[in-house]
Amino acid sequence: MASAQITIAGTSAERVYDDLRAAIIGGEYAPGERLRAEALAARFGTSRTPVREALMLLEGDGLVEIEPRRGAVVRSFDPADLVDLYEVRALLEARAAGLAAARIAPADLALLEATCERVEGLTGNGARTIDTLIATNEDFHRILIEAAGSPRLSAALRTVAGIPRPFKTVFWNDASARARSLAAHREIIAGLRAGSSDRAESAMRLHVLNARDFLTEVMRERD
Amino acid sequence: MASAQITIAGTSAERVYDDLRAAIIGGEYAPGERLRAEALAARFGTSRTPVREALMLLEGDGLVEIEPRRGAVVRSFDPADLVDLYEVRALLEARAAGLAAARIAPADLALLEATCERVEGLTGNGARTIDTLIATNEDFHRILIEAAGSPRLSAALRTVAGIPRPFKTVFWNDASARARSLAAHREIIAGLRAGSSDRAESAMRLHVLNARDFLTEVMRERD
DNA sequence: GCGGGTCTTTTTGCATGCAAACGACCGGTA
DNA sequence: TACCGGTCGTTTGCATGCAAAAAGACCCGC
Incomplete structure (x- = not known):
């Protein structure tokens, strides 16, 4: 039988990943919108480091685009x-x-x-x-x-x-x-x-x- | 025509990602072997932060397994x-x-x-x-x-x-x-x-x- | 009014400090 | 001997400081 969920939200980065992913899919951030690390850190009550990690994971999921030195934006779907x-x-x-x-x-x-x-x-x-x-x-x-x-x-x-x-x-x-x-x-x-x-x-x-x-x-x- | 390579190795994390990926695929690290952040940082001439990021990306590629608070190991292929x-x-x-x-x-x-x-x-x-x-x-x-x-x-x-x-x-x-x-x-x-x-x-x-x-x-x- | 260039502000990316968790070790007990 | 609990060293994960780069503001000349 399929288990309900894999992650038990061990680290802070995973929690940010899950929540931010839900926020993006939920339409809380519009495609093309910039995702600033500091603001996200404040929102999720953590620092920029786990946020950065979550953003990199989301890039792998095709939900976020990261350009070096220019930051992350919500991916646009043409x-x-x-x-x-x-x-x-x-x-x-x-x-x-x-x-x-x-x-x-x-x-x-x-x-x-x-x-x-x-x-x-x-x-x-x-x-x-x-x-x-x-x-x-x-x-x-x-x-x-x-x-x-x-x-x-x-x-x-x-x-x-x-x-x-x-x-x-x-x-x-x-x-x-x-x-x-x-x-x-x-x-x-x-x-x-x-x-x-x-x-x-x-x-x-x-x-x-x-x-x-x-x-x-x-x-x-x-x- | 297909381009030769996508990444232009902008950030340090990407460089570590590319090199570590090559090292793992190249067999330099055996399956099951532990990947300590400090050691990798020393090897690649950087700090633990980009190494952590690279490890998370490699986990997405199925080459590395990360357990919270227990570190990363080279994935075993049964x-x-x-x-x-x-x-x-x-x-x-x-x-x-x-x-x-x-x-x-x-x-x-x-x-x-x-x-x-x-x-x-x-x-x-x-x-x-x-x-x-x-x-x-x-x-x-x-x-x-x-x-x-x-x-x-x-x-x-x-x-x-x-x-x-x-x-x-x-x-x-x-x-x-x-x-x-x-x-x-x-x-x-x-x-x-x-x-x-x-x-x-x-x-x-x-x-x-x-x-x-x-x-x-x-x-x-x-x- | 507009384009180009310079300076300030913001933001990123990396290094590092530090607390907490893990695991190895060790001595004691049954 | 096998097992259990405590202690210590190691390693992770997070926060933060700092330099560098980008974005934005501003001014000037046209």
Whole structure:
């Protein structure tokens, strides 16, 4: 069964890493915004040293860009990069689903089903609902990735894990996107339960590529 | 055309990162060996701060393990982990080859061919020859990955990039493995030149999975 | 009003001091 | 002998000082 979390927040740098990562993904810092070490240190009640370390880790996650002697900025996601990101994610998560189909524990399968039921219970459009939808969706993907049992795949996925919240918000605000996402999750679960790697893999690939297309479409309309 | 190197070694931490990475991959530090910050700082003529940063980056690359308050050790590669690593690499590099087939520049194609010719010219079994073989092989894969034109794919591959030198040495000491590797590279190049994504992708997957099987076999014999 | 150059301010990157945690060692006890 | 608790040296992790570089403010000439 997949464990809930790996890090027990041992060092201060890890805590800053987790919190800052959440803040960036949560949209608290806008893409392109400068991240000054001193200000972050004050915010997190620590000094610049752990902040620097957290920023370097976030650079590895593709959430922050660091230029020597010029500091760190929140990474901007242009359409081409988002497409690139989602295609790599499709590749890796599809594999994860395929691996998981062969070995997932019943307990994890139940957890995945629980996420679907939680999503079904959410019908509103309030900020609180969107928050829960985003969190539950992340639960689904995290549980599945861990169920794949491939540490290297998990590590590779960390490089394409996070995109800023505004992108997710438009997605989860769209009723049809929401419905299709739920259906896709159910399809993936069906593949997993049947032990069919092909089916789980294909369903996941389709699911992620649909998200890619949705975002592409949204960004095209914005121009 | 793919550029030779990304980093211009701006900060001290990056220099330590590059050099220490090379030292670990080069087998200078044995798996399981402890990496004390002070000693490394002395070696690289700097202080512990940039060393710490480099170690955290190397942890992201899967070359080093850091336990809070207990320090860093060179990561050990057990058979299961090597298989995991190579399978993720197969997935990612196969995709890279497929992407490259559709867009590689003639200049890069020429560079790839040049690596094959260099390998063909090497017939001995001396340490110097092995060094060149390893370096040339890495050139081939690096050029191809950059030719794929997917920054996110490159980033993901960094998490499965390095394995310690001893593993590579046994591979390149084996004449038949060497010959098959060269043939595989030529096959991949043929796919690229034909603009056939399928062919390049399949050839690359086969190539990487063959390496996986070779190493698996070697390790099985050792027990 | 605008561009170029200089000076000030801010911010980064590195070195180092220091407290706390870890582990090795050692003596005592069952 | 095997095991347990205390002590000490070592090493980590964080805070901070400082030099150097970048960003920004300012002024001047045009």
